[in-house]
Amino acid sequence: MKALLGLTLAFAIGFACKAFGIPSPAPPVTLGALLVVAMTTGYLLVDRWMARPAQHAADCGGPSGLAPSVTRAGGAAPSASSVWTAPADRLARALGPAVAAPAIRFIALLGLCAAYLQGGLVKLLDFGGAVTEAQHFGLPLASAVAGATIVTEFAGSALVLSGWYRWLGALWLAAFTLIATFVANRFWDIPQPGRFMVENAFFEHLGLVGAFLLVAWYDLRERHSKAVGEQHGSAGARR
Secondary structure, eight states, rough: HHHHHHHHHHHHOOOOOOOTOSSOOOOHHHHHHHHHHHHHHHHHHHHHOOOSSHHHHHHHHSTSSSSSOOOOTSSOOOOOOHOOOOOHHHHHHHHHHHHTSHHHHHHHHHHHHHHHHHHHHHHHHHHHHHHHHHHHHHHHHHHHHHHHHHHHHHHHHHHHHOOOOOOHHHHHHHHHHHHHHHHHHGGGSTTTTHHHHHHHHHHHHHHHHHHHHHHHHHHHHHHHHHHHHHHHHHHHHHH
């Protein structure tokens, strides 16, 4: 819900730019900053007015995030937020066991890496075409760039899918994707009507970057939790 409101605000900013004649598209840094502001605003609005008071109290110290929470009397009516969230909670409990299955996780990671596996295979089978592509974008040492791209796409995907240093593979592919999209999808330099498709590709690649950052974040968090658990277990055994 928070993300949906943030995206709605982002689209509202875009329409406002068009309505008031603000040049569009804005430079990538400016546009990215606007999206971040919109998403953050959406999060804060929903967190303030729609989050459950009890959960918000645990996270932020009170319903407003600024004052201690007041416990609701046992006989009081349920809050409006619980009416909104109860169906979603029931759906989450129903879908949780299936969606959280290891097979679903692997399928999701495979889908995330699919473009890189396909791209690496195509470049490997047609290395001359990969070199030509690098030359097309004005990259120096085109042969070396093509070879490094193939290694990155295969090795990064292998790390992500195998789980062995998954966080490293995810960060590797995130950095590669971010660099590649600024090289290949510079939509702000392209006149209309050709700009539209390149602009879409630019933001689709930013979505991939975000997805890989999430993969790295979750993997590092799991590793940290496991390390902390092992430390506590060792300390308990010594006692």
